Amino acid sequence: xxxxxxxxxxxxxxxxxxxxxxxxxxxxxxxxxxxxxxxxxxxxxxxxxxxxxxxxxxxxxxxxxxxxxxxxxxxxxxxxxxxxxxxxxxxxxxxxxxxxxxxxxxxxxxxxxxxxxxxxxxxxxxxxxxxxxxxxxxxxxxxxxxxxxxxxxxxxxxxxxxxxxxxxxxxxxxxxxxxxxxxxxxxxxxxxxxxxxxxxxxxxxxxxxxxxxxxxxxxxxxxxxxxxxxxxxxxxxxxxxxxxxxxxxxxxxxxxxxxxxxxxxxxxxxxxxxxxxxxxxxxxxxxxxxxxxxxxxxxxxxxxxxxxxxxxxxxxxxx
Amino acid sequence: xxxxxxxxxxxxxxxxxxxxxxxxxxxxxxxxxxxxxxxxxxxxxxxxxxxxxxxxxxxxxxxxxxxxxxxxxxxxxxxxxxxxxxxxxxxxxxxxxxxxxxxxxxxxxxxxxxxxxxxxxxxxxxxxxxxxxxxxxxxxxxxxxxxxxxxxxxxxxxxxxxxxxxxxxxxxxxxxxxxxxxxxxxxxxxxxxxxxxxxxxxxxxxxxxxxxxxxxxxxxxxxxxxxxxxxxxxxxxxxxxxxxxxxxxxxxxxxxxxxxxxxxxxxxxxxxxxxxxxxxxxxxxxxxxxxxxxxxxxxxxxxxxxxxxxxxxxxxxxx
Numbered sequence: 283x284x285x286x287x288x289x290x291x292x293x294x295x296x297x298x299x300x301x302x303x304x305x306x307x308x309x310x311x312x313x314x315x316x317x318x319x320x321x322x323x324x325x326x327x328x329x330x331x332x333x334x335x336x337x338x339x340x341x342x343x344x345x346x347x348x349x350x351x352x353x354x355x356x357x358x359x360x361x362x363x364x365x366x367x368x369x370x371x372x373x374x375x376x377x378x379x380x381x382x383x384x385x386x387x388x389x390x391x392x393x394x395x396x397x398x399x400x401x402x403x404x405x406x407x408x409x410x411x412x413x414x415x416x417x418x419x420x421x422x423x424x425x426x427x428x429x430x431x432x433x434x435x436x437x438x439x440x441x442x443x444x445x446x447x448x449x450x451x452x453x454x455x456x457x458x459x460x461x462x463x464x465x466x467x468x469x470x471x472x473x474x475x476x477x478x479x480x481x482x483x484x485x486x487x488x489x490x491x492x493x494x495x496x497x498x499x500x501x502x503x504x505x506x507x508x509x510x511x512x513x514x515x516x517x518x519x520x521x522x523x524x525x526x527x528x529x530x531x532x533x534x535x536x537x538x539x540x541x542x543x544x545x546x547x548x549x550x551x552x553x554x555x556x557x558x559x560x561x562x563x564x565x566x567x568x569x570x571x572x573x574x575x576x577x578x579x580x581x582x583x584x585x586x587x588x589x590x591x592x593x594x595x596x597x598x599x600x601x
Numbered sequence: 602x603x604x605x606x607x608x609x610x611x612x613x614x615x616x617x618x619x620x621x622x623x624x625x626x627x628x629x630x631x632x633x634x635x636x637x638x639x640x641x642x643x644x645x646x647x648x649x650x651x652x653x654x655x656x657x658x659x660x661x662x663x664x665x666x667x668x669x670x671x672x673x674x675x676x677x678x679x680x681x682x683x684x685x686x687x688x689x690x691x692x693x694x695x696x697x698x699x700x701x702x703x704x705x706x707x708x709x710x711x712x713x714x715x716x717x718x719x720x721x722x723x724x725x726x727x728x729x730x731x732x733x734x735x736x737x738x739x740x741x742x743x744x745x746x747x748x749x750x751x752x753x754x755x756x757x758x759x760x761x762x763x764x765x766x767x768x769x770x771x772x773x774x775x776x777x778x779x780x781x782x783x784x785x786x787x788x789x790x791x792x793x794x795x796x797x798x799x800x801x802x803x804x805x806x807x808x809x810x811x812x813x814x815x816x817x818x819x820x821x822x823x824x825x826x827x828x829x830x831x832x833x834x835x836x837x838x839x840x841x842x843x844x845x846x847x848x849x850x851x852x853x854x855x856x857x858x859x860x861x862x863x864x865x866x867x868x869x870x871x872x873x874x875x876x877x878x879x880x881x882x883x884x885x886x887x888x889x890x891x892x893x894x895x896x897x898x899x900x901x902x903x904x905x906x907x908x909x910x911x912x913x914x915x916x917x918x919x920x
Contacts, residue, residue, distance in 0.1 A: 306713035308679060308731070310629055320681045320714060320729055326721045327685070360627060362639045366646070366728050394625035395639060401723070402645045408683050408716075408727035410639055412627070 297565040302501060303423055304353040304485055305413070315417045318410065333448045336377035338463040339407075344385050346488065347411035348467035349541040353486035355421050356413030358391045358469060360503055364408035366401035375405065389469075419476045420498020421484035426502035426546040428545035430482050432571040433552070435471050435559070436542025437461060439533035443519065446526045455522050465541040469564055472543055480551035490538040491570075492592050496579050498544065505576035508535070510583040513569045536592050546573055621820060622742055623672040623804055624732070637729065638669035644723040645822045652767045655696035657782040658726075663704050665807065666730035667786035668860040672805035674795020675732030677710045677788060683727035685720035693779050694724065708788075738795045740803035745821035745865040749801050751890040754790050754878070756780060757810055758852035762838065765845045774841050784860040790882055791862055799870035809857040810889075811911050815898050817863065824895035828852070829902040831889045844912025855911050857918070865892055 292585050305319035323329060323343050334342070344361070351358050363382055367375040391411070425503030447455035466488075475481045484504060487494050491508075499506045515523070515530040523530040547555055551568065569575045574580075581588045624638035642648060642662050661681070670677050680700060686694040705712045710730070710912070763781030766774030787805075793798045802821060806813050810827075818825045834842070834849040842849040866874055871888065878886050893899075900907045 306679070306681070308713070316635070318679070318681060318713065318729070318731065319728070320683050320716050322683045322685055322716045322725075322727060324685045324720055326727070327719050360625070360637070362625070362637060362729065364641045364804055366641055366643045394627070394637065397639050397641045397642055397727075399641050400646050401643055402726075404721055404723070406641070406643070406685065406720075406725045406727075408639070408641065410637070410681065410729045412637065481775050549766065579901050 290474060302352040303554070305356065305411075307354075307417075307420060309417055311417075313417060315354040315415055315420060317351055317354055317413045317415060317420070319347055320408065320410045321347050321350065325406070330448070331405065336465065337381045340378050340381035340385055341464040343407050343409050344382060344389065345465050345467040346541060347409045348389065348469055349393075349465070349486045349488070351411055351413035352467050352469045352472030352552060353421070353484055353543060354415065355472050355484065355600045356415040357473060358389065358411055358413045360393050360394045360412040361386055361411040362394060363396035364398070364407040365396070366399045368401045368403050368405060370473075370556055371405055377412050412454040414480040415476065420575055421476050421481060421545070422501075423483055423485045424497045426483040426573050427548075428504055428573055428575050429549050430546035430573040431493065431549055431552050431569050432506060432508070432573060433545050433547055434487070434491070434542050434568045434570055435475070435545070436468055436487070437488075438513070438542065438568070439530075439537030440519070441465060441524055441537070441539040441541075442490070442537025443526065443528065443533060446528065446541070447522075450526060452525060454525065457518075458522060460492075460553065462539060465539065466541050467541055471559075474559075474562060475543065475545055477554060478547075479546040480534075480544045480555055482548060484543060484545040487540050487544050488538060488541045490536040491544065492535045492579060493538075494544055499573070499577065499579065502573070503577070505574045505578045506571060507569040508575055508579060508581050510581055510588060512568070524586075532590070535590070612855065623669040624730075625676065626673075626736075628736055632736060634739060634740070636670055636673055636675040636732045636733055636734060638666055639727065639729045639913060640666050640669065642726040642728075648666065649767070650690075650693065650724065653782065655693055656700045659697050659700035659704055661836035662726050662728050663701060663708065664784050664786040665860060666728045666782070667788055668805045668807070669710065669774060670730055670763055671786050671788045671791030672740075672803055672862060673734065673815045674738050674791050675734040676792060677708065677730055679713045679731040680705050680710050681713060681729040683717075683729075684715070684716035685718045685725040687720045687722050687724060690724055712765045720854070733817070734795065740795050740800060740864070741820075742802055742804045742817045743820040745817060745823055745891055745892050746867075747800040747823055747867050747894050749865035749892040750868055750871050750888050751814065751825060751827070752864050752866055753806070753810070753861050753887045754882075755787055756859045757806075757807070757832070757861065757887070758834075758849075758854070758856030758859070760858040760860075761809070761847065761856025762783060762841055762847065762852060764858070765847065766841075769845060771846065774904040776821060776837075777841060777892070781858060782856065786860055787862050790878075793878075793881060794862065794864055796867075797874060799867040799874055801865045801867060803862060803864040806848060806858075806859050806861045806863050807857060809855045810863065811898060813856045813863055814856075815867075818892070818896065818898065821892070823892045824894070826888040826893055827898060827900050829900055829907060831887070851909070851911060854909070
């Protein structure tokens with residue numbers, strides 16, 4: 283079966299200019315642009331009703347879309363919500379819509395429309411988010427440069443660990459489960475990073491660091507070097523990985539749905555950026571590697587090449 | 602179960618200003634607005650794969666969204682396509698995407714993004730369409746006035762008749778089936794009508810004249826009077842209705858999915874408008890009734906009240 287990347291590659295033949303980033307850019311004027319993104323959430327592919335209460339699903343549906351806007355540095359403004367509802371899901375879906383509307387208010391985005399229909403058996407949610415940005419500040423995937431540092435703002439592998447606690451019906455992992463259920467889009471961080479000229483490229487981490495960095499490098503026509511000694515899992519993360527049967531470093535590299543921000547920064551400027559970021563947001567940016575010439579992703583540990591066979595993250599049944 | 606109208610009514614409590622028309626209006630400047638709409642197409646609710654070839658489905662998915670923009674007088678500009686694909690539908694869905702991209706080219710709209718995911722069992726399509734309009738020209742549902750004439754540009758009941766030929770596995774009805782499979786959004790007509798100041802309100806006919814006019818009247822706080830002697834089905838339509846077991850007038854009143862334009866026009870100006878329309882588009886606008894004070898829909902035949910019990914159109918399983 284064609285996967286999403288192959289389908290996008292086909293579509294790019296028709297519309298080469300517009301597809302490939304987290305959100306599409308519509309230039310309104312020389313200064314201002316609208317950014318538009320659309321993400322689907324499908325029952326038993328992206329979520330299971332048995333562990334997603336309506337509030338968590340509403341939170342996730344909204345934030346995965348806000349995250350796409352954050353990834354390009356946009357300010358979220360408007361939301362459209364499409365939902366297809368199985369006949370037996372009345373209470374669940376009206377609760378979902380109630381919470382979704384409240385969360386839009388909380389995030390100061392305006393719910394401007396949508397569509398509700400019946401569904402034969404599964405719940406389908408389709409959100410469109412529209413944001414604004416100064417055209418000159420928008421960050422893309424295609425602009426990473428050789429010698430830039432590769433950085434992440436946010437978690438790595440944590441949401442996937444949470445998902446695994448649910449899927450394996452294990453006790454514990456409460457902290458990780460919550461991050462999986464209700465990821466917070468890094469909207470403020472995205473806008474702030476977009477405003478820094480030393481940040482050369484950006485995207486959000488929805489499918490896992492390994493596969494998403496590969497995409498960024500492909501679009502930028504460079505290669506990514508991940509320095510494994512920089513991946514330092516917490517004791518809590520390690521013990522929970524052990525419980526689930528995961529390798530902690532591999533989980534950090536491939537686990538999806540963290541909705542952290544992956545970005546590259548000019549080497550000469552990173553120290554100043556990191557300290558300003560920490561002061562502003564209260565947590566540290568992770569520096570995890572650097573950009574080189576070539577293509578693909580390489581791994582090193584203390585300067586020595588290391589071969590890793592990684593199985594990219596997929597949702598239960600994502601393409 | 603709550604229907605779409607009830608869900609929208611709930612959402613309107615939170616966001617009263619933005620929901621209720623065919624598309625949402627985002628004012629970019631005093632002059633220009635963006636209009637955004639989103640329509641879902643769900644397998645076995647809105648279409649069945651057995652009689653929707655991929656080209657027809659692509660056509661319909663695009664045009665039902667373009668129709669929402671047409672209904673407010675907007676020029677379609679951008680499209681996002683979300684699709685959830687069951688694992689066994691690879692050829693069907695890549696054919697769909699191929700045709701969808703080609704049709705976007707044909708309609709001169711730019712496919713700027715989307716999302717593809719797997720689906721557990723049914724094909725699910727979510728399109729977002731974005732158009733532009735001069736803010737002052739945009740037509741709404743809420744602005745019909747007493748004594749305006751009620752008019753329709755396009756078919757009434759024809760698509761539903763086509764659907765019934767499919768659903769009842771009857772031979773014939775080719776012309777009607779085609780209109781059901783591949784409705785053409787009245788994009789040019791919508792823009793032209795929006796430019797006429799004598800047109801006081803407008804919407805598209807997706808759920809059938811009776812229910813859609815009721816919505817328009819509700820939003821405009823007026824009542825609609827349908828003059829049944831003005832509904833003149835063709836011989837072909839009558840004989841096909843007989844074959845399917847439908848009453849022709851009732852089918853014209855309740856059949857959905859024609860994607861015609863329903864609009865109201867100032868009485869003093871309608872003759873000039875009608876002749877200009879005919880000259881420009883080569884077919885006649887139907888004048889089918891008038892607006893009065895009050896609420897709801899009334900039926901008359903040659904001036905005499907007539908009681909009709911209508912069962913509103915629904916898709917196979919629309920809310």
